[in-house]
Amino acid sequence: MTEVNVVIDGQQIKCKKGDILLRVAITNGIYIPNLCFLEEREEPYAGCRLCFVEIEGDELPKCACTIHVEDGIKVNTRGEKALRLQKTAFELIMSTHPVDCKNCGKNGICELQRIAKHLKISLKTNKYQKFLSDLPVDDSSPVFAFDPNKCVQCGRCVYLSERDGLNCISFAYRGLKRRVSAFMDAPLGTTRCSEKKELVHICPVGAFVFKDRKNK
Ligand code: SF4
Numbered sequence: 152m153t154e155v156n157v158v159i160d161g162q163q164i165k166c167k168k169g170d171i172l173l174r175v176a177i178t179n180g181i182y183i184p185n186l187c188f189l190e191e192r193e194e195p196y197a198g199c200r201l202c203f204v205e206i207e208g209d210e211l212p213k214c215a216c217t218i219h220v221e222d223g224i225k226v227n228t229r230g231e232k233a234l235r236l237q238k239t240a241f242e243l244i245m246s247t248h249p250v251d252c253k254n255c256g257k258n259g260i261c262e263l264q265r266i267a268k269h270l271k272i273s274l275k276t277n278k279y280q281k282f283l284s285d286l287p288v289d290d291s292s293p294v295f296a297f298d299p300n301k302c303v304q305c306g307r308c309v310y311l312s313e314r315d316g317l318n319c320i321s322f323a324y325r326g327l328k329r330r331v332s333a334f335m336d337a338p339l340g341t342t343r344c345s346e347k348k349e350l351v352h353i354c355p356v357g358a359f360v361f362k363d364r365k366n367k
């Protein structure tokens with residue numbers, strides 16, 4: 152393993168050459184907003200567009216989950232350009248998200264709440280026009296409930312289902328209608344994912360929640 156030196160927000164860090172910048176930052180206690188990143192994933196999904204950072208010498212900010220670190224790079228996670236892109240990505244996500252935290256099973260552990268706090272933006276931001284869907288909650292699993300209206304399309308559950316060879320969840324439809332669903336919109340309780348607790352753990356928001364916490 153070749154070790155390299157990087158600087159993130161002024162902090163000197165030693166890490167493995169080629170490691171993913173977002174992982175290096177998080178491992179060293181530097182938070183960068185993210186929803187679709189998974190440490191174990193070989194190739195980043197890079198779908199949420201939240202993890203923008205500035206790298207010295209580069210004109211435009213880049214997504215930290217797509218950067219493999221090289222010796223000597225200097226990174227600013229809080230530069231003006233990066234923050235503007237992080238905020239825009241977040242506000243766009245929130246334009247399709249129903250905010251009802253007090254009735255949500257992920258209240259207190261939700262990544263959207265963490266990002267809002269980090270960026271100092273209200274979850275109820277109305278920078279963009281709201282487009283809320285009104286899809287039915289899938290209650291068919293004995294373990295979890297799935298509320299597609301709260302899904303932020305991070306793709307983590309799709310990855311999990313593929314990784315474990317279950318292949319029960321994928322993205323369906325396009326554009327504003329794009330969403331996560333089982334094949335032919337089957338209730339998840341009738342699929343091979345019906346008792347998959349990890350879906351709740353891997354989902355960063357309240358789309359997958361345990362049934363017994365649903366109304367907390
Ligand atoms: S998913 Fe997060 S932001 Fe949305 S209602 Fe639940 S706790 Fe609130």
Ligand code: SF4
Pocket residue numbers: 301302303304305306307308309331353354355356358359
């Ligand atoms: S259900 Fe959760 S894990 Fe799956 S794509 Fe939506 S937000 Fe991500």
Ligand code: FES
Pocket residue numbers: 184185186187188196197198199200201202214215216217
């Ligand atoms: S974490 Fe980098 S784009 Fe989602």
